[in-house]
Amino acid sequence: MLEARNLWKRYGDKVVLEQINLKVKEGEFITLVGASGCGKSTFLKMLLGTETLSSGELLLDGQPIPAEPGADRGIVFQQYSVFPHMTVLQNVMAAKGFQRPGLTGWLFGAAKRQARDEAMVMLREVGLENAHSLYPAELSGGMRQRLAIAQALLGKPRILLLDEPFGALDPGIRADMHELVLRLWREHQLTVFMVTHDLKEGFYLGTRLWVFDKTRHDPQAPHAYGASITYDLAVGNTDHRTFEKIDQSVTLTEKETDKLYEIN
Structure with a gap:
């Protein structure tokens, strides 16, 4: 490989x-x-x-x-690579949006609904399903790293x-x-x-x-x-x-x- x-x-x-x-x-x-x-x-x-x-x-x-x-190729750093102004769910959905062509990565309609569903599945996998509406500042260090891993894996690297x-x-x-x-x-x-x-x-x-x-x-x-x-x-x-x-x-x-x- x-x-x-x-x-x-x-x-x-x-x-x-x-x-x-x-x-x-x-x-x-x-x-x-x-x-x-x-x-x-x-x-x-x-x-x-x-x-x-x-x-x-x-x-x-x-x-x-x-x-x-x-x-x-997905990456997770020691310093939490998450967006502080977004909720846990929005952070993971953003990882999906950045894969789309264009400058903004905005998701709309069916693409947004699909990204949300996939993000919730990934949050469930890393144990953050019940924290999806929280912001990074409200999370512990371990939870923030779980969030960073969810971001990295959503793109199926x-x-x-x-x-x-x-x-x-x-x-x-x-x-x-x-x-x-x-x-x-x-x-x-x-x-x-x-x-x-x-x-x-x-x-x-x-x-x-x-x-x-x-x-x-x-x-x-x-x-x-x-x-x-x-x-x-x-x-x-x-x-x-x-x-x-x-x-x-x-x-x-x-x-x-x-x-x-x-x-x-």
């Missing part, structure tokens, strides 16, 4: 990602971990189409991924992109969201890419875990080299020593990583 061939991403003289080579089958749940600033979210944005690669190839079904977001969607949630709510995402992944037969800083979360949710890290370092030019995928693990096949090594690298910030290699 997805393939990257010698993918590189640079911002001016700063190399963020280098030599990314991978293949992903439809239906996999990929979790992405790594130190802060190592390019995980940048890679997610390239999948979405809001960032372009500097060199190499990123292919979806054998064709270059379009350089703009599309209905086949093949690929769901999750950029640290549960990082700001309390542990109990986070556990509920884990179960929700796993259920929706199976029911909608999605291919999921999820960025997380929580290694245990990555192993719990994913069928496959990628670790982004730098393999080359220059103390005199810390941005001369970018991160690549240093581990590509099938979940359930990781020994404890490897887990601890990955966990230590994930908790480092980009600045701490550069300093560590400068000292060594």
Whole structure:
């Protein structure tokens, strides 16, 4: 379904990602971990189409991924991507309207009724049916993330992109969201890419875990080299020593990583 061939991403003289080579089958749940600033979210944005690669190839079904977001790729961010002036129902219906041609995305007549019916079905799936008339400010953090997921799924995407969607949630709510995402992944037969800083979360949710890290370092030019995928693990096949090594690298910030290699 997805393939990257010698993918590189640079911002001016700063190399963020280098030599990314991978293949992903439809239906996999990929979790992405790594130190802060190592390019995980940048890679997610390239999948979405809001960032372009500097060199190499990123292919979806054998064709270059379009350089703009599309209905086949839905995304949920850590910061709730909802419209504060709209009700829960209106927010989800808006996701349907944005798929229509034209500048406004307004829905009328039969199209509006159909969008409302589909939105209510999706709200029922994520447990927000009884909150459809509330505004985002009246929702808890977990409910707002449920709303963002409903928005992303209403367009029936093949690929769901999750950029640290549960990082700001309390542990109990986070556990509920884990179960929700796993259920929706199976029911909608999605291919999921999820960025997380929580290694245990990555192993719990994913069928496959990628670790982004730098393999080359220059103390005199810390941005001369970018991160690549240093581990590509099938979940359930990781020994404890490897887990601890990955966990230590994930908790480092980009600045701490550069300093560590400068000292060594």
